[in-house]
Amino acid sequence: MKKSRRRFLQNSLVLVPALGCAPLSYLNGEAKKPLVLSTWDSGVIANAGAWPVLQSEGRALDAVEQGGIAIEDHISCCVGLGGNPDRDGFVTLDACIMDEKANCGSVAFLERIKHPVSVARKVMEETPHVMLVGEGAQQFALEQGFPLEDGKLSPDAEKAYKKWLEKSAYKPVKNIERTQLNKGKGPYAPSMFDDGSFNHDTMGTICIDSHGDLSGMCTTSGMGFKMRGRVGDSPIIGSGLFVDNEAGAAVATGQGEEIIRISGCHLVVELMRNGATPQDACEKAIARIVKRDPVKAKDFQACFIAINKKGEHGAFAVHPGFNYTISDMTQENKVLDSKSYFS
Numbered sequence: 170m171k172k173s174r175r176r177f178l179q180n181s182l183v184l185v186p187a188l189g190c191a192p193l194s195y196l197n198g199e200a201k202k203p204l205v206l207s208t209w210d211s212g213v214i215a216n217a218g219a220w221p222v223l224q225s226e227g228r229a230l231d232a233v234e235q236g237g238i239a240i241e242d243h244i245s246c247c248v249g250l251g252g253n254p255d256r257d258g259f260v261t262l263d264a265c266i267m268d269e270k271a272n273c274g275s276v277a278f279l280e281r282i283k284h285p286v287s288v289a290r291k292v293m294e295e296t297p298h299v300m301l302v303g304e305g306a307q308q309f310a311l312e313q314g315f316p317l318e319d320g321k322l323s324p325d326a327e328k329a330y331k332k333w334l335e336k337s338a339y340k341p342v343k344n345i346e347r348t349q350l351n352k353g354k355g356p357y358a359p360s361m362f363d364d365g366s367f368n369h370d371t372m373g374t375i376c377i378d379s380h381g382d383l384s385g386m387c388t389t390s391g392m393g394f395k396m397r398g399r400v401g402d403s404p405i406i407g408s409g410l411f412v413d414n415e416a417g418a419a420v421a422t423g424q425g426e427e428i429i430r431i432s433g434c435h436l437v438v439e440l441m442r443n444g445a446t447p448q449d450a451c452e453k454a455i456a457r458i459v460k461r462d463p464v465k466a467k468d469f470q471a472c473f474i475a476i477n478k479k480g481e482h483g484a485f486a487v488h489p490g491f492n493y494t495i496s497d498m499t500q501e502n503k504v505l506d507s508k509s510y511f512s
C-alpha cells in the first residue's frame with residue numbers, strides 16, 4: 170500500500186486539517202472543494218484512492234477511477250473478483266464511470282478482469298460506445314492489455330457459495346457491509362449469514378475537484394448468488410450513477426432493480442437541477458421508490474449519495490444502516506450515518 174494511502178486510512182474518522190497543502194480554491198473560501206464521497210464505511214478505502222489525485226489538484230475523473238481501483242483491489246463480498254459469485258459459481262462484475270462532459274463508459278457481466286472501472290473508462294475513451302457486456306467486454310479488456318485472471322473464487326467466497334448451495338435461498342438482506350462491521354467480522358468480510366441469505370452492496374464514488382468539475386464511478390459484483398446474466402443498476406448510466414457538471418452528481422447502492430425502475434441517479438440530479446439540495450433530492454428519490462410498493466420496500470435497501478456544484482452533499486436510504494464516507498480539506502475522512510425513510 171502506498172504511504173500516502175496508508176496515512177489517509179489511518180486518519181479515518183478523525184478530523185485532520187490539511188491546509189498546508191490545500192489548493193488555492195479552498196483557501197480563497199470558494200465552494201467546498203475538492204470533496205469526495207463514497208458509499209459505505211468501506212468508502213474509506215475508495216476515498217484513500219481518490220484523495221491523492223484531488224489533493225494535487227488533479228482531475229475528478231482520475232480521482233474516481235483511482236477510488237474504484239482501490240476498492241476493487243480489496244477483497245470484499247460485493248466488489249471485484251473477491252466478491253460473491255452468481256448461482257452458477259462465477260463472479261461477474263459491473264462498473265461505470267462518467268465525467269464532467271457527460272462522457273461515460275460502462276461494462277456489465279464482465280468476468281475474470283480485476284479492474285472493471287478502468288475497463289469502463291477505456292470503453293468511454295477508446296470506443297464510440299457507452300456500454301460493453303459479457304464476452305465482448307472481456308475481449309475488449311484483453312485487447313486493451315488487462316490481464317485475464319484465473320477465475321477462481323476467493324476462499325471466503327468459495328465458502329459462502331458452498332453454504333448458499335445448501336439451501337439456494339434467494340432473498341436480499343439489508344446493509345451487508347454495515348451488518349458485518351457490527352457483527353465484528355470486519356467491514357469487508359464476504360457476505361453470508363447463518364440462514365444462508367445474502368446481500369450485495371455497491372461502491373460508488375462521486376467528487377468535485379479543485380477546478381469545480383464533477384465525476385463519478387460505480388463498481389460492484391452485484392447481488393450475491395444472482396441468476397446468471399443478471400445485471401443491476403450499477404453499470405447503467407442514469408440508474409446507478411449520473412453526473413451533470415451544471416447540476417450535480419449522484420451514485421446509488423442497494424437493490425438494483427428498484428433503483429433502475431425510477432432511473433434513480435438521473436432523477437436525483439434532475440431534482441438538484443430544479444433547485445433541490447442534494448439532501449432533498451436523495452430523499453425525494455427514495456420516497457419515489459418506496460411509494461411504488463411500500464410493502465415490498467420493507468424488505469430491501471436502496472440508497473443514494475449526491476453532491477452539487479457548491480460542494481454541498483446529501484444521502485438518504487430506505488432503511489437505517491446505510492453510511493457513507495466523506496473527505497475534504499477540513500475533515501480528511503469521516504464516516505457518516507445516513508438518514509432513512511423507515512426508522
Ligand code: GLY
Nearest residue numbers: 391392401423425
Ligand atoms: N446495486 C447493485 C446491484 O443491484 O447489483
